[in-house]
Amino acid sequence: MSRRLRIENCLDALRPMSEWLAESCVALGISDDLSYRFDLAANEAVANTISYGYAPGARGTIELCFDLTHGHAILVIEDDGNAFNPLELAEPRPASSIEDSRIGGLGVLLIRRSMGQCEYQRRGGRNVLTLKSPVLEIQHESH
């Protein structure tokens, strides 16, 4: 029972995406904690894709598919932008002072730490990001 959403490569689409994700998590009986982590990972990844994966002014489509299978919740994010891996930026060192702090790559760190597994592939002219996390408990029964 996978759930799908299609959005434009526009930062205004992030809120509808988050709402769709929250509804999907409730429908699939996913806990609030895990729902938050998917929300965070998806916001970071899709914001990166929208900001850096397309030439300025280029229109595109981002498709999301959310599913629960074999004890894992899986979010697949596929876009038709330039070859761009939102996981590729280097992770920052922990910041020890304001002067040392680096924001670049923070989003990537948050994606990796929120999700059990992250994988990027370039497939059929599209970027495909798969985010996966084990579901440790079902909050309520889904039908």
Add this chain to the structure above:
Amino acid sequence: MELETEKLDGGITLIKLRGRMDVRGAQEIDLKFTTITSVNQGAFVIDMSEVDFLASIGIRTLLVSAKAAKARGGRLVLFKPIELVANTLEVAGITAILPIFHDMDAASAAATAS
């Protein structure tokens, strides 16, 4: 996102944030937040208790303001982030620069410490 300010005893500026600190939210408050933290002197306590989501863009807004406060000899501290938001700040490795307090007296003391 919404933003309210209040002056507390000891010259502390309390900034209360409300809502999702994602791309949209950060954009909505960024100018006002940055202005308040660069115009006022010294000590800032950011009440995070009604911030229900924090993304890296929101962390950037907080960091920039912490930097501005520090440059003016002040400090910016965070008060009562919800657990999921606090986890994000810890994962980001940012809690030394943006210290978290759950007690207002401790937050105020830390904000005014030199």
